[in-house]
Amino acid sequence: MKDNLERAKLMVSSTVFSWLLLCLFAVTTSVSVQPTCTFPAIYNFGDSNSDTGGISAAFEPIRDPYGQGFFHRPTGRDSDGRLTIDFIAERLGLPYLSAYLNSLGSNFRHGANFATGGSTIRRQNETIFQYGISPFSLDMQIAQFDQFKARSALLFTQIKSRYDREKLPRQEEFAKALYTFDIGQNDLSVGFRTMSVDQLKATIPDIVNHLASAVRNIYQQGGRTFWVHNTGPFGCLPVNMFYMGTPAPGYLDKSGCVKAQNEMAMEFNRKLKETVINLRKELTQAAITYVDVYTAKYEMMSNPKKLGFANPLKVCCGYHEKYDHIWCGNKGKVNNTEIYGGSCPNPVMAVSWDGVHYTEAANKHVADRTLNGLLTDPPVPITRACYRQ
Numbered sequence: 001m002k003d004n005l006e007r008a009k010l011m012v013s014s015t016v017f018s019w020l021l022l023c024l025f026a027v028t029t030s031v032s033v034q035p036t037c038t039f040p041a042i043y044n045f046g047d048s049n050s051d052t053g054g055i056s057a058a059f060e061p062i063r064d065p066y067g068q069g070f071f072h073r074p075t076g077r078d079s080d081g082r083l084t085i086d087f088i089a090e091r092l093g094l095p096y097l098s099a100y101l102n103s104l105g106s107n108f109r110h111g112a113n114f115a116t117g118g119s120t121i122r123r124q125n126e127t128i129f130q131y132g133i134s135p136f137s138l139d140m141q142i143a144q145f146d147q148f149k150a151r152s153a154l155l156f157t158q159i160k161s162r163y164d165r166e167k168l169p170r171q172e173e174f175a176k177a178l179y180t181f182d183i184g185q186n187d188l189s190v191g192f193r194t195m196s197v198d199q200l201k202a203t204i205p206d207i208v209n210h211l212a213s214a215v216r217n218i219y220q221q222g223g224r225t226f227w228v229h230n231t232g233p234f235g236c237l238p239v240n241m242f243y244m245g246t247p248a249p250g251y252l253d254k255s256g257c258v259k260a261q262n263e264m265a266m267e268f269n270r271k272l273k274e275t276v277i278n279l280r281k282e283l284t285q286a287a288i289t290y291v292d293v294y295t296a297k298y299e300m301m302s303n304p305k306k307l308g309f310a311n312p313l314k315v316c317c318g319y320h321e322k323y324d325h326i327w328c329g330n331k332g333k334v335n336n337t338e339i340y341g342g343s344c345p346n347p348v349m350a351v352s353w354d355g356v357h358y359t360e361a362a363n364k365h366v367a368d369r370t371l372n373g374l375l376t377d378p379p380v381p382i383t384r385a386c387y388r389q
Helices: 002-032 054-058 082-092 138-160 185-194 197-220 259-282 293-302 359-372
Strands: 043-047 109-111 178-182 224-229 289-290 320-322 324-327 331-334 335-342
Touching: 043 082, 043 138, 082 178, 082 359, 138 197, 178 197, 178 320, 185 197, 185 259, 197 224, 197 259, 259 289, 293 359, 320 331, 324 331, 324 335
Parallel strands: 043 109, 043 178, 178 224, 224 289
Antiparallel strands: 320 324, 331 335
C-alpha cells in the first residue's frame, strides 16, 4: 500500500514536472519566433535631455566645448557627446536624428527630433530670455509634427529630384515608427521656482494629462509604438547646490541630492506611470513602454565608484568655485583674472557635464540600463517594444 502511494506521488511529480517543462518550452518558443521590431524611423519629443540641435538652430548656437568628445564640434547637444536618444538610434540601426528646426543639412528619411532645450509639457507664460524656458512646449512640438507629416506628404509628390526625395519620410512608415518622449524635467524646474510644494504637487496630474493628450494625437494618426521616459532625479543636478550655502540637516539625502526635489520627481513619475497604464487600456492597439531613467540616473549618484565615475556632484565643464560661477563655454573674471569655463581633462569619469546636463558617459549608462528592458515596464528591450504586452 505504501509502495503504491509512493509510486503515485512520483507519477504526479513527474506529470507536474513535464507540464512545467512544456510551459517553459511554449513560452521560450513563442518569444524566439517573435521577430525583432523593425522601426523605419524615430520621432522624438522632449527637452534638452534629447535635443539634437533644435534650440541651437532656433536661437544662439551652442558653442565649444560642447560636443568635443564624440562629434569633435558643437552639434546643438547639451553634452560633450551623444545623448540617450543617440544611443537609441544606434541600437535600432538608424542614423542620428536631425532637429526639426534645423533647416540646413537635415535628413528626415528616418525620423525627426522635435525636442528643444528648455521645453516643458505645459505651455509657460515666460520667454526663453528670462529663465531659459523654450517656447516649443509639448503641444507646439505635436503641432510641428502634424505639419511635418502633412507637408512631407505634399512635398514627396511635388519634388522630382530623387536625391531630395530621399531626405523625406515615407507616409506608410509613420505607423511603424517609434515615438519617444523625454520631457517633464522643466515643468518641475518652473514649479520649484514659482510654486509651493503643495501647489506644484497639485499640478502634476494636469501635466501628465497633457503628455497623454500628445500620445493620443499620434495614436489617432496611426502611431502604435511609444517609448516614454520618466523624469530624472532633479535634486541631484549640481546646479541646485551652486548658491545653497550650508544646507540644513535633512535637506540633502545620503547621496548629497536635494531630498524634497527628488521626492517631487518621484511623485511625477508615479503619476506618469499611472497615466501610461491607463493609456494602455484606452489605446487598445498601442504598445507603450514606461522607461525608468530616474533609477538609472540615481545609480550614478549613489554608487559612482562601482560604475566607474568620480564625484557625481562635481561639474566637468565650467568654473564653479565657492561663489564664482562661469558657465561651460563662457569667459568671466575671478579676482581680476579672466577665466574660461572649459572642460575637465577626463569627461568619461564625470556624471554632470555642465551642472544641468549629463556627460556622454552618463547618457550611455542610462541607455545601457534601459534599452535592454531591465528598467522598463513592461520589461522588454527596445528592439521588441513594438509588441503589445
